[in-house]
Amino acid sequence: MSSDTTPVRDDFVVALRRQPARSIQGQRVYERRHRLINTGLAIGVPLVLLALWEVSSRTGLIDHRTFPAPTTALGEMVNLARDGELQRHVWATLRRILIGYPIGAAVGLFVGVVMGTSPRIRAALEPTLNGLYVVPKITLLPVFLSILGFGEPPMIALIAVTVFFFVWIGTMEAVVSIPGGFGESAQSLGLGRVATLRHVTIPAALPNLFVSLRVGMTIAILVIVAAEFVVGDSGLGYLIFHSRALFIYGWMYAGILLVALMGVILAAVVTGLGRWATPWMAADRARLRGLGG
Amino acid sequence: MGDAVKVRRLSTDSNLDRPMGRAELRAESVTRVFRSRRSEVHALGPVSLTIGAGQFVSLVGPSGCGKSTLVKLIAGLLTPTEGEFTIATPDGRPPTIATVFQDFGIFPWKTVLDNVALALRAQGVDAPTARSRAVHWLERMGLESFQKAYPSTLSGGMKQRVAIARALATEPDVLLMDEPFASLDASLRQLLQEDLLTIAQQDVGRTVVFVTHSLEEAIFLSHRVIVMSSRPGTVLDDVEVPFPRDRDASIRESLEFNTLRGTLWEHLKGQVSRPQTTKGR
Ligand SMILES: Nc1ncnc2c1ncn2[C@@H]1O[C@H](COP(=O)(O)OP(=O)(O)OP(=O)(O)O)[C@@H](O)[C@H]1O
Ligand SMILES: [Mg+2]
Numbered sequence: 001m002s003s004d005t006t007p008v009r010d011d012f013v014v015a016l017r018r019q020p021a022r023s024i025q026g027q028r029v030y031e032r033r034h035r036l037i038n039t040g041l042a043i044g045v046p047l048v049l050l051a052l053w054e055v056s057s058r059t060g061l062i063d064h065r066t067f068p069a070p071t072t073a074l075g076e077m078v079n080l081a082r083d084g085e086l087q088r089h090v091w092a093t094l095r096r097i098l099i100g101y102p103i104g105a106a107v108g109l110f111v112g113v114v115m116g117t118s119p120r121i122r123a124a125l126e127p128t129l130n131g132l133y134v135v136p137k138i139t140l141l142p143v144f145l146s147i148l149g150f151g152e153p154p155m156i157a158l159i160a161v162t163v164f165f166f167v168w169i170g171t172m173e174a175v176v177s178i179p180g181g182f183g184e185s186a187q188s189l190g191l192g193r194v195a196t197l198r199h200v201t202i203p204a205a206l207p208n209l210f211v212s213l214r215v216g217m218t219i220a221i222l223v224i225v226a227a228e229f230v231v232g233d234s235g236l237g238y239l240i241f242h243s244r245a246l247f248i249y250g251w252m253y254a255g256i257l258l259v260a261l262m263g264v265i266l267a268a269v270v271t272g273l274g275r276w277a278t279p280w281m282a283a284d285r286a287r288l289r290g291l292g293g
Numbered sequence: 294m295g296d297a298v299k300v301r302r303l304s305t306d307s308n309l310d311r312p313m314g315r316a317e318l319r320a321e322s323v324t325r326v327f328r329s330r331r332s333e334v335h336a337l338g339p340v341s342l343t344i345g346a347g348q349f350v351s352l353v354g355p356s357g358c359g360k361s362t363l364v365k366l367i368a369g370l371l372t373p374t375e376g377e378f379t380i381a382t383p384d385g386r387p388p389t390i391a392t393v394f395q396d397f398g399i400f401p402w403k404t405v406l407d408n409v410a411l412a413l414r415a416q417g418v419d420a421p422t423a424r425s426r427a428v429h430w431l432e433r434m435g436l437e438s439f440q441k442a443y444p445s446t447l448s449g450g451m452k453q454r455v456a457i458a459r460a461l462a463t464e465p466d467v468l469l470m471d472e473p474f475a476s477l478d479a480s481l482r483q484l485l486q487e488d489l490l491t492i493a494q495q496d497v498g499r500t501v502v503f504v505t506h507s508l509e510e511a512i513f514l515s516h517r518v519i520v521m522s523s524r525p526g527t528v529l530d531d532v533e534v535p536f537p538r539d540r541d542a543s544i545r546e547s548l549e550f551n552t553l554r555g556t557l558w559e560h561l562k563g564q565v566s567r568p569q570t571t572k573g574r
Contacts, residue, residue: 184370185398189415199411203402280402280443
């Protein structure tokens with residue numbers, strides 16, 4: 001700043017300046033503040049929305065029977081939790097996901113990799129699977145109910161099938177779109193089929209694959225909650241749907257909130273696994289967050 | 294491999310003073326056409342050419358003339374559209390081939406060390422040995438402090454050095470290098486050229502095909518320089534380099550060196566098509 005940047009030509013004036021955005025010390029402070037602000041916003045925005053809701057409901061700006069204040073809903077939620085009923089519903093939904101999701105994801109990964117690496121198998125299966133893919137999975141519920149009877153199996157099957165389709169198509173596309181140069185490189189190193197799969201195909205597909213695993217998780221929650229609306233006597237879907245029928249709107253909102261929370265946490269777990277599994281993407285991720293670069 | 298025997302007998306190896314080579318490469322009227330639904334590109338040939346066992350041969354030619362295509366044919370990554378390509382070895386067993394690709398070909402999901410070690414593991418070298426050999430070659434390429442780094446955090450020239458280390462670490466019978474020094478700065482380039490020369494002098498058994506755009510580099514390193522025509526690439530000129538295998542950097546200053554470069558440039562010049570709008574220099 002203090003250096004002399006007066007132009008040599010005395011009939012010229014400085015037109016543009018390129019200066020350090022901040023000192024190295026300042027950069028560290030900036031990054032810490034950047035993180036702090038982003039975290040603050042992430043937590044603050046929903047809190048402000050809840051506060052607005054609270055105030056509007058209490059002041060009668062909105063109907064407090066259909067839109068009970070969040071604190072009221074929280075109170076009713078605590079009551080429901082006291083006799084273990086809330087936990088039963090949360091656990092029912094969570095359990096179905098924890099069983100159905102891994103099954104669907106594993107089969108989807110396997111079929112996706114096989115179809116991605118073999119044009120012949122792709123030619124044989126892709127049209128059929130694509131046809132099934134566009135069928136809304138929830139419509140399969142009656143089918144599963146008639147095959148598997150009532151209870152847990154049809155619910156778990158529904159999640160598994162839904163997740164399978166997302167993961168299958170995402171994995172297949174991730175594998176197909178691996179740049180050819182990597183394959184040539186693997187071939188020139190003399191890697192065999194299994195080694196190529198392990199050292200080249202799977203890691204190359206991994207970043208895109210985790211995108212579909214995360215989408216699959218979100219869709220799994222969507223589908224299971226919808227299924228619980230109509231079948232059985234447990235789960236957050238059941239709680240939401242039947243509280244409305246009983247006009248206990250507090251429970252309904254508690255249920256919605258818990259579904260949202262479950263979705264956020266489970267998606268974050270998948271994202272976290274993805275980060276752990278793709279350490280080489282760390283630099284790209286920092287750039288995306290608006291740091292470094 | 295019946296071919297191996299046949300080719301060896303027919304070979305017109307001009308380097309009979311080098312009986313230590315382990316692999317001889319031979320192209321017989323090889324052409325390569327890339328066909329797609331919309332277009333047909335005649336990329337290469339017909340090319341007929343014998344690269345003697347233990348020879349260091351440079352390929353020069355205008356951009357797009359099929360040099361990389363020829364390298365991939367040798368590496369077995371492409372098959373010829375017409376003609377035949379054979380590699381002969383003393384015992385008829387397939388040689389080990391390592392390739393340094395023009396676009397590096399290293400894996401972004403593996404650390405620098407793992408990239409190099411993988412090539413050795415693929416050859417059945419046990420993990421500890423692979424590791425120490427990889428470290429040795431990374432040190433040689435000046436990358437010892439980047440062993441644990443991922444390639445995305447390296448500069449272009451550093452990635453290229455990883456690719457070179459990976460290829461050299463396997464100590465292959467045939468070494469294919471497709472513009473390996475293209476993205477290095479001039480001084481590092483010169484250092485690595487001298488390194489490569491030393492390596493080539495130490496291991497006289499290795500057959501090397503080296504693609505470059507630099508005539509100096511080609512003359513400095515090789516026994517033979519092949520000038521290719523513009524696409525479809527054919528052999529325009531095939532020149533023996535009149536320096537002994539045991540040469541050093543001083544030959545760059547010699548009259549012979551510069552005369553040869555002048556001759557080769559004359560041949561190459563006619564093949565380089567200039568943009569229509571600019572007049573020739
Ligand atoms: N996979 C492919 N599909 C279609 N055309 C290709 C393919 N690979 C190469 N070609 C074409 O073949 C020709 C020769 O390509 P090649 O990469 O061998 O050139 P090159 O001599 O290595 O050029 P450079 O010096 O620029 O690297 C080019 O016209 C290119 O467009
Ligand atoms: Mg090329």
